[in-house]
Each structure stands twice: as C-alpha cells, then as structure tokens.
Amino acid sequence: MAVALLTERDIERYGNNLSRCYRIDDSSEFDGLLRMIDEADVALQARSRERTS
Numbered sequence: 001m002a003v004a005l006l007t008e009r010d011i012e013r014y015g016n017n018l019s020r021c022y023r024i025d026d027s028s029e030f031d032g033l034l035r036m037i038d039e040a041d042v043a044l045q046a047r048s049r050e051r052t053s
Helices: 008-017 028-052
Strands: none
Touching (some): 008 028
16 A cells, blocks of 8 residues: 655656555645645656756
C-alpha cells in the first residue's frame, strides 16, 4: 500500500497502472498544499525544458 499526492500530470502519466486513485477536489484544507505541489511541478517541467533546449 502506498499513499501519495499526485499532480494531474502524474495521474495522466501512470494511467491504468494506478489501481485506485482518490481525488481530493472538495476539501479546502488541502488547497494550499496542492497549489504548492502543482507550482513545483510546473517549475520542474520548465527547468527540464531549459536543460534540453
């Protein structure tokens, strides 16, 4: 069993390999954390693109 917070990009990447995925859409107590994770993911993608350019 594993518990993880995934970005939308992660979920798309793993696709059918995720046996169960529970979305946290309606809980405002995670909004700040989820926003920071999404921002970090965007920054990571940008750095990756800069390295390959």
